Amino acid sequence: MSISKVVVLGLFLGVSLVPGTAVQSSPSATSEPVLLRTMQQELDRAMSSLSKAEPAPYFISYSASDEFNSVIIASNGSIVANINRHERVGSITVRVGGRDLDNTHGENRFNAVVNATLPLDDKPDAIARVLWLNTDRMYKKASQAYLEVKTNTKVHAEEDDSSADFSTEKAQVSIGKPAVPPKFDQKEWEKKIRSFSAIFSRYPEVESAQVILAVDSPTRYFVSSEGSRLITSRPLIRILALASTRAEDGMELARSETFDGASFDNLPSDEVITAKIEKIAQDLKKLKTAPVVEPFTGPALLSGRASAVFFHEVVGHRLEGQRQRGENEGQTFTKKVNQPVLPPFLSVEDDPTLATLGGTELSGNYSFDEEGQKSEKVELIANGVLKQFLMSRMPVKGFLHSNGHGRAQTGMMPVGRQGNLIVRSSKSVPDSELRDKLIEEIKAQKKPYGLYFEDIAGGFTLTLRNMPQAFQIMPLMVWKVYADGRPDELVRGVDIIGTPLAALNRIVLTGQKMDVFNGECGAESGSVPVSAAAPAMLFSEIEVQKMAQGHDRPPVLPPPGFDDPGSASQHNQKPEAR
Template sequence: MPRSRFRLTSLVLLSSAFVILPVIDKPLHAQSSSSLMDAMSAELSRATSSLGKDAKDGQQPPYYLSYSAHDVFTVALTAQQGALLNDDSGHQRVVDVVVRVGDPRLDNTHGTHRTSAITTIPLPLEDDSKAIRRSLWWATNTGYGNALQSYLQVKTETEVRAKEEDTSPDFSKDPASSAAGQPVVAPQVDKQEWGQRLRSLSNIFRDYPHVYSNFVMLNVQDETGYFVSSEGAKIVDPHRSARLVVFASTRAADGMDLFRAETFEAETISGLPAQKEMEAAIHRLGASLEDLRDAPVTQPFDGPAILSGRAAAVFFHEVLGHRLEGQRQRGDQEGQTFTKDIGKPILPSFLSVADDPTMTTFEGTSLSGYYSYDDEGQRAQKVNLIQDGVLKTFLMSRLPIASFANSNGHGRAQIGLMPTGRQGNLIVTSTKTVPEKTLRKMLIDEAKKQNKPYGLYFEDISSGFAVTTRNAPQAFQVIPLVVYRVYTDGRPDELVRGVSIVGTPQAALNRIFATGDKREVFNGECGAESGTIPVSAIAPAMLVSEIETQRQQQGISRPPILPPPTAKASGEVQK
C-alpha cells in the first residue's frame, strides 16, 4: 500500500506536489503512535454517520468513504564528479480522502469523472489528534462537495449519451481487510560514511573523459501506510526500501545523446551491495559509454533477434503488461487489444505470465514491485494472467469490467491519484528453454535462413511506451541502450547505437520461438494515468524470429568543445 513521493526513475527525479518539511538528524517523531490511526478512525466514523443526513436540495450521503495516509521518512544523498551534491532528510504525512456518492452501479467516478473522488492534503507531523481530525474534516467536506457536483454531471451525461459497451458497475464489492503492522521508524543512515562512499563511486567517472554528466544517488525510505474505510477496513502497513542509482551520459560526435544507468535495490541500507561490487559496475558502465559513442549508427532492420533476460523483462512490461490492466478493457477510448481473448492463446504455448506483488526477492535480488496491500486496501495477490499461452484474466482494481467483477489486489497509484489496475512483479516463465550458447546458435541459423547478414542481440533496455487507446495505432516503442550485431559469417559481434524497437503487440509476441534457461530482473518506475509507481519484471532471454527496429532521433548539439579539466591528452593533464 505505501506509495512513495520520493521515487527516482532512470532519468529524472520526480518532484513532490507537496512541500517536503525538512528535519535535522532527529525527526519530529521517530515512530508514529496510534494517534494517527485513532484520529482517522474517529473522523471517518463521524463523517460517515453525519454527511448527508440533513441533506437538502437533493444531496445524499456518501455510500463509501476512505482515508489513506502515508507517514514517510526519507534520507537522500547525491554525489557528482566525486563531490557531494545533495544531503537531505525529510518527514512528511499526506492523506488521500476518497468520497463516493451514488451507489456502486453508478457514482461520481463514472467515465471521465474518476478523479472527482479524491482529495489530497498534507497532515500535521505531530501526533496531535485534534489537529489531524480538523485536517481530515476539511478534506472530507471538500471532497464531498466535489463528489456531489460530479455525480449530478454523471447522471445528466448517462441520460443523453448512447448506451455504453461495458455496463459494469463503477465500484466492486470486495471484503474489507484488517492488518496491524508495526509502524516503521526513521531510517538510520551514517551520512558521513555513505557520503564518502558516494563521493568515491562518482569519482570513478573521472577516469572516463567522455562521460560528460553523472550522478550517484542514495535514497532510503521508511514509510507506514494507514488505511481506514466505511466498509470496515483498518490497515497499518509498513514498508522499507533502499535504492542506489547510478546514471551517466555522453554525446557522440554526430550529436546523438547516450546514457546508461544502474540500480541497486534492498529492503534496508545494510542490504545494498559491497563497495567493490558497485565500483566494478560503474567501471563497466563508464567503459560502455566510451564504446557506445564510437559505435556506428544502426540502420533500420527487420529480422531475428535475442532479447537478454533484462531486456525481455522490460519488453513484456511495455508490450504485454499494460494491455492486461483491467481498466484498459473498459471505455470507448481504449483499444482493448485482448479484451475479447479470454480463454484464447495470445502467446506461444510454452510461455506463461503471472504478476505476484507478494514476492520480495528473486534469487537474491530485491524486487521494487513488492507490496502487501494495494492502494484500495485490498490484500496483494498472485495473479496467473496467461497459462501455457492462454489468457486467463486481467490485473484488477475495484473498477469492474465485463466478466470480472472483483479486485485481485492490483489497484495502485501514486499519492494524490485514483488507483487503477497496475503491474507489480510481472513474471514470465517458459517450458522451452535452451542454454545461452544454443540460443545464440539458433539466432545465427535463423538469420542465415532469412538471408540476413546478421541478427541483433539486445543486452539492455532503458524504457519504452505503449499506445493502448483507440485514437492511435496499437503499437509500442522500446528504447534499447546496448545492442550488438551478431554476424552469420563468424565476425566478432559489433556494438551499434541509435536503435529503437517498434511494432504491434500481437505480431511481436507471437514471433518468440525459444527462450534462455536463466531469468533476469528489471527494477524500475512505471508511469501511467494513476501516476508513477515502483515495478519489477522477471523474464528469460528470448529469441524472436522477426523484430523491427528504426533509428532514434539523431540530435544536433555537438560534444563539448573544451575537454574536461581532468581529461588526459598526450600523457598530460589539461589546464
C-alpha cells in the same frame, strides 16, 4: 491518460461538515497510533454527518502516507545535495450515488480524490481538522461530479461495458508496525557516494553523472467506511548510478544501474557497485564511437533483462483492468479471454506477494494495494492462453472483483497496475546455446546479421483507441551478430517498434536463466515501483527504427585534467567488437 475538466464550486450544497474535536478513544484503541485512530474517528463522524445529505456518500476512505526520506547526491566526487525530510500526505476519497453508478464514472475517475498535507505532530485535533475540511471539499466535488454523471448517462449512447463503478469486497484489517527510519552513518555514506561518483571523473567521455543514495521509510495508514483498517510499511534503500554522454553527431547516450534493498545489509557489496559503475562508464565510452544502425527487420535475441522490460511494456500494460473498459481504450486483449495470445510455451503471472526471485529483491512487492485489498498472485496467461486481468475495484465485464492490483502513487486514484510481472517458459535451452540459435535463424532467413539486445532502458506503449496500437522500446546496448563469423559489433541509435499481437508471436525459444528488472513505472495513477522477470528470448523477427537524435555537439573543450592531447587520445577507440 484522460484529461478531466475542472469544476468551480461555489456555495453549491446546503449540507456541510462542521469542525469537531477528536473523540476520546476507547481503552482498547489507545494502543493504536494516533494517526490511524484519528483517521477512523473522523471518518466515522463524516459518514454519520453526511448520511443526512443528498446525495449521501456510500463510501469514504482515508489514506495517509507518513514518509521519512534521506537523500545523498554526489557528482564528480563531491556531495551536491544532502536532504532529510519527514512528510505526511493524506488522501480522501468520497463516493456518492451507488456502486452501480457513482461520481467516479468514466472521465471523472481521476478527479475523485483530494489530497492534503497532514500535521507531522501526533496531535489529534490538528489532524482531525485537516481531514474535516478536505472531506467537506471532496464531498462537494463528488456531489457535483455525480450530477454530471447522471446527466451524461441520459444523453450518451449506452456503453459496451455496463459493469458497476465499484466492486464489493471483504474488509481488510492488518495493523503492522510503523516504519522506523534506519539508523546509518551519514558521514560514512557520504564518503561512499563521493567515491562511487568519482569513478566517472576518470572518463573524459562522460559528460554528466550522478550517484544517489535514497533511504525511504514509508508507512501507509488506511481506513474505509467498509471497515478496512491497515498499517503497512516497506522500507527501501536505493543506490542509483546514472551517466550520459553525446556522440559526435549529437546523439544523446545514457546508462544507469539501480541497486535496491529492504535494508542496508541487503544492498550489494561496494565491490559489486563499483564494478557496475565502471561498466556504465566503459559502455558510454564504447557507445560514443559506435556506428548508427540502419532500420532493420530480422532475427533478434533479447537478454532476460531486456525481455522483462519488453513484456512489461508490450503485455503488462494491456492486461490492466481499466484498459478493457474505457471507451477510448484500444482493448487489444479485451475479447481474447480463453484465447491464445502468446506462443503456447509461454505463461505470464503477476505476483506482488513475492519479495525475492532467485536471490534478487523485487521492487514490486507489497502486501496490500492502495485500495486496501490484499495482494494476490494472478495467473494472467497460461500456456499462451489469456485467463484474466490485473484488477482494481473498478469491475470489467466478466471480472467483477479486485485481485489486489489497485495501485497508485500517493495522492492519486488507483487503477489496475503491475507489481511483479513474471514470464515463464516451457521451451528453453541453456543460455550458452542461444547465440548459436540466433545465428541459425539468421542463416535460415539469409540475413547478413541479427541483433542482440543486451540492455533496455524502458519504453512506452500506446493503448488508446484513437492511436496506433503500437509500442516503442528504447534499447541501451545493442550488438550486431554476424552470420559469417565476424565479431559482434556494438551499435547505437535504434528503437524497437511494432504492434503487440504480431511481435509476441514471433518468439520462438527462450533461455533458462531468469533475469530481473527493477524500476519505476509511470501511468495514469502515477509512478509505482515494479519488477519484471523473464528469460532471454529469441525472436524470428523484430523491427527497429532510428531513434530521435539531438543536434547539440559534444563539448568543444576537454574536461578539466584532460587538456593534454595525449591523455585524451588514450581514451579514443575504434567501434567496439567482441
